[in-house]
Amino acid sequence: xxxxxxxPLYPPDIGDPAPYVKELAxxxxxxxxxxxxxxxxxxxxxxxxxxxxxEKRHPLPLRLLRFTIALFRATRKADVLYAENGASVELPAxxxxxxxxxxxxxxxxxxxxxxxxxxxxxxxxxxxxAHGRARKVIQxxxxxxxxxxxxxxxxxxxFDAYERSWNTHIHELEEIFTHGT
Amino acid sequence: MEHNxxxxxxxxxxxxxxxxxxxxxxxxxxxVADKEQPHLGGERYLMQAVTTESxxxxxxxxxxxxxxxxxxxxxxxxxxxxRELLHEQVCRETLAKMNFAYDVFLSPRMMIFTxxxxxxxxxxxxxANDRPFIERPLPEQFSFALKAxxxxxGARATTYxxxxxxxxxxxEKTASDYVRTFANFKTHISQxxxxxxxxxxxxxxxxxLLRAESxxxxxYSGFLTHTDFVPHNFRIADDHIYLLDHSSIRxxxxxxxxxxxxNFMALYNPELEHALVQYVRDNxxxxxxxxxxxxxxYRLGELIYYYTNTLAKxxxxxxxxxxxxxxxxxEVLRATLRNERVSPEIIQxxxxxxxxxRDAKEKERQQGLH
Numbered sequence: 001x002x003x004x005x006x007x008p009l010y011p012p013d014i015g016d017p018a019p020y021v022k023e024l025a026x027x028x029x030x031x032x033x034x035x036x037x038x039x040x041x042x043x044x045x046x047x048x049x050x051x052x053x054x055e056k057r058h059p060l061p062l063r064l065l066r067f068t069i070a071l072f073r074a075t076r077k078a079d080v081l082y083a084e085n086g087a088s089v090e091l092p093a094x095x096x097x098x099x100x101x102x103x104x105x106x107x108x109x110x111x112x113x114x115x116x117x118x119x120x121x122x123x124x125x126x127x128x129x130a131h132g133r134a135r136k137v138i139q140x141x142x143x144x145x146x147x148x149x150x151x152x153x154x155x156x157x158x159f160d161a162y163e164r165s166w167n168t169h170i171h172e173l174e175e176i177f178t179h180g181t
Numbered sequence: 182m183e184h185n186x187x188x189x190x191x192x193x194x195x196x197x198x199x200x201x202x203x204x205x206x207x208x209x210x211x212x213v214a215d216k217e218q219p220h221l222g223g224e225r226y227l228m229q230a231v232t233t234e235s236x237x238x239x240x241x242x243x244x245x246x247x248x249x250x251x252x253x254x255x256x257x258x259x260x261x262x263x264r265e266l267l268h269e270q271v272c273r274e275t276l277a278k279m280n281f282a283y284d285v286f287l288s289p290r291m292m293i294f295t296x297x298x299x300x301x302x303x304x305x306x307x308x309a310n311d312r313p314f315i316e317r318p319l320p321e322q323f324s325f326a327l328k329a330x331x332x333x334x335g336a337r338a339t340t341y342x343x344x345x346x347x348x349x350x351x352x353e354k355t356a357s358d359y360v361r362t363f364a365n366f367k368t369h370i371s372q373x374x375x376x377x378x379x380x381x382x383x384x385x386x387x388x389x390l391l392r393a394e395s396x397x398x399x400x401y402s403g404f405l406t407h408t409d410f411v412p413h414n415f416r417i418a419d420d421h422i423y424l425l426d427h428s429s430i431r432x433x434x435x436x437x438x439x440x441x442x443x444n445f446m447a448l449y450n451p452e453l454e455h456a457l458v459q460y461v462r463d464n465x466x467x468x469x470x471x472x473x474x475x476x477x478x479y480r481l482g483e484l485i486y487y488y489t490n491t492l493a494k495x496x497x498x499x500x501x502x503x504x505x506x507x508x509x510x511x512e513v514l515r516a517t518l519r520n521e522r523v524s525p526e527i528i529q530x531x532x533x534x535x536x537x538x539r540d541a542k543e544k545e546r547q548q549g550l551h
Contacts, residue, residue, distance in 0.1 A: 011466075145464075147464050149323075150320075151319070151456070
């Protein structure tokens with residue numbers, strides 16, 4: 001399966017959903033053909049995945065346009081578009097889903113952006129537009145990777161829980177990508 | 182009064198002259214300086230930051246006339262010193278306004294920032310350390326250091342709007358700046374110390390590495406980093422970390438602050454150095470670990486450059502000590518380039534020599550500093 005992941009943040013950028021998207025790309029790339037379209041310059045690479053980065057150091061209209069074009073090019077050859085929430089991705093993702101007729105799955109991985117979308121007319125309209133184009137909207141976020149700290153016992157139980165939550169999440173996503181539910 | 186204070190006598194004359202004028206002004210403002218001023222003595226006269234905004238200024242300890250609240254007073258009259266104080270104040274204010282900084286840096290409360298006659302004066306609340314950082318148990322040191330270093334990663338300037346704001350205030354260093362500056366360190370050190378062929382070779386190795394891996398440096402650039410993040414520039418009180426020096430904040434490689442701190446600990450607490458590097462190895466990507474090594478190399482080059490510049494301004498035991506410092510930090514650079522740790526024998530040998538050569542005033546200044 002060919003999957004395009006669109007995200008406003010990707011490591012080395014900080015903040016949600018950057019670490020989630022990197023882990024997702026890594027795990028999906030084990031079985032699927034994955035392309036990550038993100039804002040940024042030099043993303044942390046993941047074995048087996050392709051990356052398209054759109055420079056953020058341009059005025060907003062220009063970077064939105066470039067992102068939309070890049071996302072369109074990647075998505076027209078894909079089976080599914082998986083987009084993180086946030087206006088800078090929701091708007092291009094909604095447009096691209098409309099133009100390419102490819103299924104859009106919207107993931108609410110950034111609660112701050114979600115709250116922002118509730119507060120302003122423009123952001124709410126963009127969110128409603130992307131939401132309306134989405135085949136499915138999901139909110140599940142698997143556990144974050146536990147830290148290994150010196151002077152502390154390795155958190156084996158937390159690592160097991162982390163792995164389980166990711167396995168469940170990937171299984172659910174594969175169901176959605178394949179069957180739409 | 183000469184512009185460059187490059188020897189101890191001139192520094193002492195400068196301090197006496199400035200204090201005679203500033204103490205009555207402080208009195209008018211409602212503050213009294215302590216009789217003993219540890220930050221004016223010892224090797225203070227040699228100190229000049231290498232790559233950040235830096236000028237002549239006096240750092241005094243004192244108290245409020247009414248209420249006895251302890252304060253730190255920074256005073257400058259020369260244009261570079263005044264610019265440094267202004268720069269620090271603007272950095273403090275901008276940091277507070279940055280809506281893309283995810284974490285809050287705690288700062289001592291600024292009580293007065295004013296100009297009186299030819300003096301710029303900044304008076305801020307004194308934050309008492311619960312106890313010196315390096316006297317805390319190792320796990321506690323690790324925990325505080327990690328918290329502070331992570332906080333520095335909490336702000337990244339990546340968009341058009343961010344960059345407009347930061348360029349005006351903090352300044353930014355890119356990969357090519359790091360590569361070029363290190364090359365300048367190397368050239369300057371080689372000119373000043375023409376017989377140190379081994380050192381030249383290590384610096385050349387460092388310069389080649391930075392140039393070859395500049396993309397990794399760039400990958401982790403654009404982060405808010407404190408370029409002089411060492412224990413004497415922060416305080417811990419009630420489990421909160423307060424940054425004392427805001428003039429050394431800039432946007433650059435996110436590991437620049439880590440590198441300064443870890444290099445410092447290579448001398449003062451090698452176990453903490455090891456724990457922090459191990460933390461990065463266990464929890465971060467290969468690229469991040471590599472970026473940290475590159476920044477350690479850069480900062481070690483800067484440190485050797487700094488001590489090279491002190492040679493012409495020092496004599497007697499201090500000259501011997503500064504030569505020993507160059508040798509020691511060269512050993513740390515060599516070890517870092519090989520992904521090794523400098524041996525305990527080298528650290529002990531250097532520490533012993535340093536403690537023998539340091540003068541009494543400097544020993545006093547160092548007490549409880551870290």
